[in-house]
Amino acid sequence: MHRLFARQREKATKPNGVVDLDVLGELVATAYEQAERDRVRTERSINLMVDELDTLNRTLEVQVAERTVALGNREKELSAQNLRFDAALNNMSQALLMFDGNSRLVIHNKRYCEMYWLAPDDIKPGMVLPDLLRLRRACGTFSGDPEAYTASLKAMIARGESFHSSIELPNGRTIDVWNSPMPDGGWVATHEDITDRRRAEKIIAHMAHHDSLTDLPNRVLFQERLADMLRETRDGKRVAVFYLDLDNFKAVNDTLGHQYGDELLKRVAQRLRACVHENITVARVGGDEFAVILPDIVTHDDAALLARDICQAIRDPYDLFSHVVVTDTSIGIAIAPDNGSQPDELLKNADMALYRAKADGRGTFRFFEAEMDATVKARRALENSLREALMEGQFTLHYQPILNLDENRIPCCEALIRWNHPERGMVPPGEFIPVAEEMGLIVAIGEWVLRQACNDAATWPNNTKVAVNLSPIQMLSPNLVPMVIGALAAAGLPASRLELEITESVLMQNTEATVAALHQLRSLGVKISMDDFGTGFSSLSYLRRFPFDKLKIDRCFISDLSKHDQSGLAIVRSVAALAKNLGMITTAEGVETAEQVELVRMIGCTEVQGFYFGRPQPLKDIVRTLNQYLPKQAKSA
Numbered sequence: 001m002h003r004l005f006a007r008q009r010e011k012a013t014k015p016n017g018v019v020d021l022d023v024l025g026e027l028v029a030t031a032y033e034q035a036e037r038d039r040v041r042t043e044r045s046i047n048l049m050v051d052e053l054d055t056l057n058r059t060l061e062v063q064v065a066e067r068t069v070a071l072g073n074r075e076k077e078l079s080a081q082n083l084r085f086d087a088a089l090n091n092m093s094q095a096l097l098m099f100d101g102n103s104r105l106v107i108h109n110k111r112y113c114e115m116y117w118l119a120p121d122d123i124k125p126g127m128v129l130p131d132l133l134r135l136r137r138a139c140g141t142f143s144g145d146p147e148a149y150t151a152s153l154k155a156m157i158a159r160g161e162s163f164h165s166s167i168e169l170p171n172g173r174t175i176d177v178w179n180s181p182m183p184d185g186g187w188v189a190t191h192e193d194i195t196d197r198r199r200a201e202k203i204i205a206h207m208a209h210h211d212s213l214t215d216l217p218n219r220v221l222f223q224e225r226l227a228d229m230l231r232e233t234r235d236g237k238r239v240a241v242f243y244l245d246l247d248n249f250k251a252v253n254d255t256l257g258h259q260y261g262d263e264l265l266k267r268v269a270q271r272l273r274a275c276v277h278e279n280i281t282v283a284r285v286g287g288d289e290f291a292v293i294l295p296d297i298v299t300h301d302d303a304a305l306l307a308r309d310i311c312q313a314i315r316d317p318y319d320l321f322s323h324v325v326v327t328d329t330s331i332g333i334a335i336a337p338d339n340g341s342q343p344d345e346l347l348k349n350a351d352m353a354l355y356r357a358k359a360d361g362r363g364t365f366r367f368f369e370a371e372m373d374a375t376v377k378a379r380r381a382l383e384n385s386l387r388e389a390l391m392e393g394q395f396t397l398h399y400q401p402i403l404n405l406d407e408n409r410i411p412c413c414e415a416l417i418r419w420n421h422p423e424r425g426m427v428p429p430g431e432f433i434p435v436a437e438e439m440g441l442i443v444a445i446g447e448w449v450l451r452q453a454c455n456d457a458a459t460w461p462n463n464t465k466v467a468v469n470l471s472p473i474q475m476l477s478p479n480l481v482p483m484v485i486g487a488l489a490a491a492g493l494p495a496s497r498l499e500l501e502i503t504e505s506v507l508m509q510n511t512e513a514t515v516a517a518l519h520q521l522r523s524l525g526v527k528i529s530m531d532d533f534g535t536g537f538s539s540l541s542y543l544r545r546f547p548f549d550k551l552k553i554d555r556c557f558i559s560d561l562s563k564h565d566q567s568g569l570a571i572v573r574s575v576a577a578l579a580k581n582l583g584m585i586t587t588a589e590g591v592e593t594a595e596q597v598e599l600v601r602m603i604g605c606t607e608v609q610g611f612y613f614g615r616p617q618p619l620k621d622i623v624r625t626l627n628q629y630l631p632k633q634a635k636s637a
């Protein structure tokens, strides 16, 4: 019997042992009701729990779904990262290997196989280094002992140090290898092909020490080598330093152009190299300046011998793009230890000797001598004061009248520059014009002369012309024609009243550019005279190159002229006749005596210029002279 029912029957049993059925029925009903209430409560609890579980489930589902998406994304990210890593690994210019703590290969890239000529399938993760090196040895890209190499590498890695080596491959390429330790006891190796970098570094180093045009050592390398040589030279041995400079290089450069100038420099460099033994340093130390170190000489003659050879070699004509060009070289030589023991000192002294070689006529060589120092200093002082002279207005012009013999009038006066030096007094042009030419200052001086002469002539009576001397250097200036036009315009002088005097050397040094400039000037109405005729070489050929208006026969033909000098007379006579036939006026220069006047008149010269008739004189005097001639000119006109 159910315990609950037993207890209810007990409760409903009366003391007399009779069961009160009503009470029992009530008790049972109450128990059923209670049970029903419990069941309903329980059901409600269960429902609540089910609901809660349901909510929880849904939350979990959402969370799982979210996690799944996140994981998916992460996976995608990881695979993208893997792809990127793979791309990076296989596209890097360096080869890469990674070994784990057990010295087994974990990662490698394609570049490694390419670099060492291995088949991609040869290499597999898990391999050990000696196996890999053996594969390389079979391909010829490893030449050492795989075990020994691995042992020394591992020893370094174990100490936490990087292991570096360089490998030369049979194809000439150089590989730089770095093995760096990793925290797990493994290491990562990078292999870089540094061949191109090395080559570039070599080229840069070469460029820093060589001249790009001629590929000769430059001044820096020259000085280094000279310093080395001087340190090594002991025991009575001597070293000669040559300083060379091309004569007339500027003319080639200016007239034919830089392309020709450059080509000439290259050819000169080749010839210089050919003159000396391979281990002798020949350098280009400036524009057209070269230097040579001649070691181990015993006497000056050893150096002189080479200097002569060099002069000879440079002198041979050059065929530059079908143009024949001739140049010469001047050489200054200083000898160590006699003339100095330091590179700078030797170069300076060789330069001084070069100065002398040039002054002595070029195309030659000179050894340094102590007194040159003083000469060069004096020359430098002259150069400085010449520069000052121009700025401080120390130049002045004198004018020398030129007489027309037939008409007995002064058609023209020649402008002759004078330097009124504050201490030295009047310096004649012969002393400073050559210096100004070498300095290039003549261009500025020449412009001053031209402007001044045009201004002065504009004040002269009777349309008297002015003759102005042009230096060969001025003729090279591309600015010459505009400069002449400017000077005429500024003075208001008609071009027909200007004569420009050039010497044969102008046509010697130059070709088309000069002739073209002369034609341009002539087309303006300017007259062109050939000055100092007879002092150059092949005079007649120059007369054919340009139709000069006037030929000035040099003083040297006139000064000795006398009735008894038949050959002198014959020369001047034929020159005068030649000029006449070519339609040129002839001026006899340097006429000093009445006899000479008569002789040149008889011979057929048109004009005379000389002390007999009038010295070069300041502006105010020449104006007076011209005014004195006015009546006569009026008469003869």
Ligand code: C2E
Pocket: 400, 415, 416, 417, 428, 429, 430, 433, 446, 449, 469, 470, 471, 501, 531, 532, 555, 589, 590, 591, 592, 609, 610, 611, 612, 616
């Ligand atoms: P040049 O052009 O032949 O000038 C004539 C020179 O002969 C002048 O010398 C003149 O004084 C000199 N002379 C004239 N008649 C006689 C004479 O009867 N006897 C002697 N013994 N000499 C006479 P200067 O003035 O000393 O000039 C010398 C040279 O300097 C000139 O020769 C010319 O080549 C150059 N020169 C003068 N002025 C200039 C200038 O402004 N520019 C340039 N580039 N050169 C100039």
Ligand code: MG
Pocket: 414, 469, 501, 531
């Ligand atoms: Mg002259």
Ligand code: MG
Pocket: 531, 532, 552, 554, 589
């Ligand atoms: Mg002259």
